[in-house]
Amino acid sequence: MDLFSSVLQLVDDAEGGIRYWPDVIPADLAQAWFDALRDGIAWRQMSRPMYDRVVEVPRLLASWRLASAPVGLPLPELLAHVQDVAPAPYNAVGLNLYRDGRDSVAMHNDKLHTLIPGHPITLVSLGAPRQMNIRARAGGKLVRIDLQPGSVLSMSHASQLTHEHGIPKTLRDPGPRMSVVFRVRTEQDE
Numbered sequence: 001m002d003l004f005s006s007v008l009q010l011v012d013d014a015e016g017g018i019r020y021w022p023d024v025i026p027a028d029l030a031q032a033w034f035d036a037l038r039d040g041i042a043w044r045q046m047s048r049p050m051y052d053r054v055v056e057v058p059r060l061l062a063s064w065r066l067a068s069a070p071v072g073l074p075l076p077e078l079l080a081h082v083q084d085v086a087p088a089p090y091n092a093v094g095l096n097l098y099r100d101g102r103d104s105v106a107m108h109n110d111k112l113h114t115l116i117p118g119h120p121i122t123l124v125s126l127g128a129p130r131q132m133n134i135r136a137r138a139g140g141k142l143v144r145i146d147l148q149p150g151s152v153l154s155m156s157h158a159s160q161l162t163h164e165h166g167i168p169k170t171l172r173d174p175g176p177r178m179s180v181v182f183r184v185r186t187e188q189d190e
């Protein structure tokens, strides 16, 4: 029996495509884990070259191999919920903190060279809802999905070759939002 019957199939492919489960984690737990991660992580402000300047990445980041992630964070609990809906041998986690509506991630596909083919990239959303846009690289209609706190979105490895995704800026003040992204990395990355 499918306990999470409210799965939304956003993109189809032979590896499960892109699927969204709106209500995997109860609201009170999602809020408690958002608070614990926001306050418990030494968030990094990254910058990158853009034309002839260096610009700040418009969100805060953190990432670890699961085996070397700090203890005391609710990462094992989040992973257990992810394993319920999109099981895979996840061994790495990356976190994004969008402080307000000006923080964003541009349309992109996730870099695959350090990921093991056939396994999904699966993210939990915490904090304020934010819109994600998903677009086929070949063109076609934009899929807009409101990522709710406590939701899970899983993207197949294959979908990264055919589709792009991003979190657009918004003029509304949505409040802070976090994504916790689990991946299956090869032994030698970075």
Ligand SMILES: O=C(O)CCC(=O)C(=O)O
Pocket: 094, 096, 105, 110, 123, 132, 147, 165, 166, 167, 178, 179, 181
């Ligand atoms: O914050 C999100 O939901 C998306 C994050 C993302 O695309 C990434 O970390 O590669």
Ligand SMILES: [Fe+2]
Pocket: 108, 109, 110, 165
């Ligand atoms: Fe991404």
